[in-house]
Amino acid sequence: MTMNAGSTAIEVAGLRKAYGRKVALDDVSFSVAEGEIFGLLGRNGAGKSTTVDCLAGLRAPDQGRIRVGGLDPRRDHRELRQLLGVQLQESQLPDKLTVAEAMRLYASFYRHPAGIAGLLAMLDLDEKRNTRYRRLSGGQKQRLSIALALIGQPRIAILDELTTGLDPVARRDSWQLIDDIRNTGVTILLITHLMTEAERLCDRVAIMRDGRIVALGTPAALGRPTLEDAFVALTDRRVS
Amino acid sequence: MNMLKMLTLTEARLLLREPLAFFWGVAFPMVLLTVMGLSAGRIDGVSLVAIYEPIVIAFISVAFGVQGIPVQIASYRQGRILRRLATTPAGPVRVIGAQLIVSLAVIFIATIGVLAVGRLGFGVPLPRRPWGFALVVIMSAAAMVAIGLLIGAVAPTARSAGAAGAVLFFPLMYFAGLWTPQMSASARHIGQFTPLGATTQALGDSMSGGWPHPAALAVLGGCTLACAGLAARFFRWE
Numbered sequence: 001m002t003m004n005a006g007s008t009a010i011e012v013a014g015l016r017k018a019y020g021r022k023v024a025l026d027d028v029s030f031s032v033a034e035g036e037i038f039g040l041l042g043r044n045g046a047g048k049s050t051t052v053d054c055l056a057g058l059r060a061p062d063q064g065r066i067r068v069g070g071l072d073p074r075r076d077h078r079e080l081r082q083l084l085g086v087q088l089q090e091s092q093l094p095d096k097l098t099v100a101e102a103m104r105l106y107a108s109f110y111r112h113p114a115g116i117a118g119l120l121a122m123l124d125l126d127e128k129r130n131t132r133y134r135r136l137s138g139g140q141k142q143r144l145s146i147a148l149a150l151i152g153q154p155r156i157a158i159l160d161e162l163t164t165g166l167d168p169v170a171r172r173d174s175w176q177l178i179d180d181i182r183n184t185g186v187t188i189l190l191i192t193h194l195m196t197e198a199e200r201l202c203d204r205v206a207i208m209r210d211g212r213i214v215a216l217g218t219p220a221a222l223g224r225p226t227l228e229d230a231f232v233a234l235t236d237r238r239v240s
Numbered sequence: 241m242n243m244l245k246m247l248t249l250t251e252a253r254l255l256l257r258e259p260l261a262f263f264w265g266v267a268f269p270m271v272l273l274t275v276m277g278l279s280a281g282r283i284d285g286v287s288l289v290a291i292y293e294p295i296v297i298a299f300i301s302v303a304f305g306v307q308g309i310p311v312q313i314a315s316y317r318q319g320r321i322l323r324r325l326a327t328t329p330a331g332p333v334r335v336i337g338a339q340l341i342v343s344l345a346v347i348f349i350a351t352i353g354v355l356a357v358g359r360l361g362f363g364v365p366l367p368r369r370p371w372g373f374a375l376v377v378i379m380s381a382a383a384m385v386a387i388g389l390l391i392g393a394v395a396p397t398a399r400s401a402g403a404a405g406a407v408l409f410f411p412l413m414y415f416a417g418l419w420t421p422q423m424s425a426s427a428r429h430i431g432q433f434t435p436l437g438a439t440t441q442a443l444g445d446s447m448s449g450g451w452p453h454p455a456a457l458a459v460l461g462g463c464t465l466a467c468a469g470l471a472a473r474f475f476r477w478e
Contacts, residue, residue, distance in 0.1 A: 056327050078329070086327035092319035096257040101250065108246035109330040152328070 042208035085154030305384030313392030
């Protein structure tokens, strides 16, 4: 169960998933190295969320091989839940639950939870610990969601549409935060459609279109002249 | 076990923060019973307060089971809370288990409160078959919770879950006798095949010293199994 530095944190090979006749994922393959920040980019409906669902064990792929931290998400889902932290898009908490209560609850799910006080300080939620979820700002809710994804001290974290709906300052704070998280040794899979975010944070990115990966590499190598131009060229039907 | 304990404590805490749910499910039945007691009315020589005691006990289980649980489950689905929990070691089933535990516990506590109001306020004797009475309370609470689970399993939004619970409230409580404690023979005959008609009759039997009729228990058990089974079969996690 121990992984060496430089080994693979996430491995996806030949992933295929169809809903009826609609093909959501078609031969998707990529791998994420331990300690890397890997970006999954694409427009709505490109297959990012289905990929996340398969990695988190929420959906069974029709074909293909997935390993997350060396585990098969379907077969080893119990172990997987201990080492994978997930921040889901648009996931909420009960309105009247306070920040500290949510943290204590989620901490009770894990064998080796992180210290709540330290995590709250890192995410700048210290002063909000007794505030109910409903009363938090969008940025604070987002940070709490990240805190809950990290409370189990995961080795791998999936952060889905992390900064959607945040103002520019809150967005930059979140980016700094992701850098800090990576520096603690956590491997991060970042799902986004913000090119500046991917350029700023990701070591490598994969661009998805219609259930396929159409480009994979470092933002600098893909982005000529910018990653956004490359993204539009690869994903806009009117262009290609 | 620790996870279920924490989830149950959390759900209990959240319920305590809903004053309206508490008023409707706990205070209102006691208020209604008190009004009946103060009116000092009688039907065929039996005091209204004694007639209404089983009815308001049935009311409690509808308030928390049929009206409360579906909204909780549907709002957790809508807020993607069930899905979020599915990515943690706790899983989504445990939080629903915690909601059922809390709802059943509150139903029992409120039932004891109603018995206390009847006994201390108006001298209604406590059930003379306490075990038979307890059995019916447990089985009717289970039946209402199972109906609530079924609504929560399929209702797409908290709003539609609330509407379904509100609509079901009327036929269920009609046959319990909320509006017409003195039902016609034919209504009473139909009523005994509905879960709350069976409940009030069986509660009345065990209050006056008889054992609950096996047919009433069969109705409640059948309702529980059917609704819980359908809920498990058709549960939408997202």
